[in-house]
């Protein structure tokens with residue numbers, strides 16, 4: 425018998441997978457355990473609530489500001505099951521940044537953990553937005569949820585880039601399915617695994633690599649409400665966790681914490697690390713010094729991989745085989761990778777080139793930005809990452825980016841242009857230039873050179889900036905200068921701006 429079309433084309437199969445593990449613990453949060461069946465039932469219930477009188481949300485955007493934990497996944501799955509597009513909001517955004525996302529996505533439903541409700545109430549009334557709290561559920565359950573085909577839009581994540589305003593990266597159910605399945609195969613996830621999520625849940629690293637993979641594999645995912653090296657170490661010592669993923673800054677902070685332990689505690693930690701089967705690092709370049717120190721501490725060679733919001737993961741060191749320090753590895757299964765020169769021709773084998781990617785992992789579009797989408801692909805359909813790499817004896821080595829305006833700090837991608845745009849609206853600032861400078865802990869540290877019209881108190885400026893954008897984006901150092909370094913054409917020379925901070 426031939427299966428109907430939708431059999432092959434249904435949405436990302438998180439629920440079908442969950443049914444295989446129904447009585448197993450899916451999530452641990454706040455010392456409570458939740459089974460896969462609870463996740464299936466509560467997400468269905470929330471999906472009916474989202475649908476209200478409709479049969480299918482038909483790709484309506486649903487924004488949600490929900491703390492990490494069971495409710496987060498429940499809401500995410502509910503949106504997908506109701507046929508909506510999931511738009512996770514950053515928990516630390518001040519309202520102007522949230523408003524930007526709500527306006528850009530035209531979200532007409534916002535789901536919140538109770539403590540965030542008051543932030544949205546007035547705005548929701550003014551803009552006809554249905555505001556739902558995570559604990560609400562419908563009084564009557566309908567029988568059928570819509571059949572959502574895998575080519576439909578599933579998620580929008582905002583990414584900062586070479587434009588001053590963040591762009592919404594749209595992925596389909598098929599993209600998510602591919603990104604998750606690829607990593608499950610490559611890193612050998614199984615239902616016997618247990619991980620802990622300490623990453624923010626408005627980015628791919630936490631959403632796909634940690635939650636997506638663990639819950640698809642039938643493993644257990646524990647959540648921490650926010651990162652703390654001390655608490656995380658105590659969870660490691662419990663012996664319950666065997667897979668861990670984080671950004672280099674987190675490993676830096678874990679190493680700093682380990683250095684404060686006494687000899688006995690260090691020995692206990694080393695014992696606990698023997699239970700682990702995998703520790704992954706990515707989102708930013710992993711310094712060799714961190715990899716080496718972590719190897720001494722834990723006995724594990726970190727598996728470094730390379731990815732991007734637009735593509736999920738593309739290149740990875742092998743799970744079995746040599747993990748080479750300073751290298752991100754080889755193309756993941758199903759992902760095509762090539763390096764090209766400035767003329768978009770294949771780079772010579774010993775030459776660096778821009779990384780370009782093709783595969784079902786690659787996103788659909790930038791939300792409502794057809795021109796930006798078109799510009800980001802070559803005519804023959806390769807996605808242009810803007811990252812430059814070299815193929816070094818079979819392993820890719822990232823050399824940098826082709827834009828100085830993109831900064832990576834704490835694993836977050838930050839646009840210098842976005843910060844400059846906001847700084848220029850500060851009345852006392854005449855001009856400014858934002859750059860990232862090398863920093864052991866953060867990878868790069870965001871700093872700003874400012875030309876002022878009148879006196880500026882930089883701590884006041886700093887406080888004001890934090891009302892305008894997430895704290896992780898705001899400059900850590902302000903330097904007042906008479907003028908910005910410019911070239912003969914009058915363009916600010918960012919590499920010279922960096923020198924001002926040495």
Ligand code: MCA
Nearest residue numbers: 623627628629651673707731732733833834835836895896
């Ligand atoms: C926070 N602080 C900073 C920065 N961020 N200082 C300098 N530079 C920064 N970037 C300051 C805060 O302002 C605060 O100081 C103090 O550090 C503690 O802030 P808090 O937010 O509590 O920091 P934290 O919790 O220690 O955060 C560090 C962190 C976080 C856990 C490493 O940055 C993080 O979660 N990063 C991961 C981001 C991520 O998931 N990226 C993936 C996107 P004060 O009190 O003075 O304010 S990339 C991706 O998804 C692709 C696909 C990929 O490849 O993975």
Ligand code: AMP
Nearest residue numbers: 706707708709729730731732733822837
């Ligand atoms: P994002 O857009 O936030 O997903 O960040 C993606 C960017 O992070 C990539 O374009 C790279 O510049 C950077 N990145 C991710 N993983 C690595 C890595 N292992 N080494 C160097 N850069 C990385």
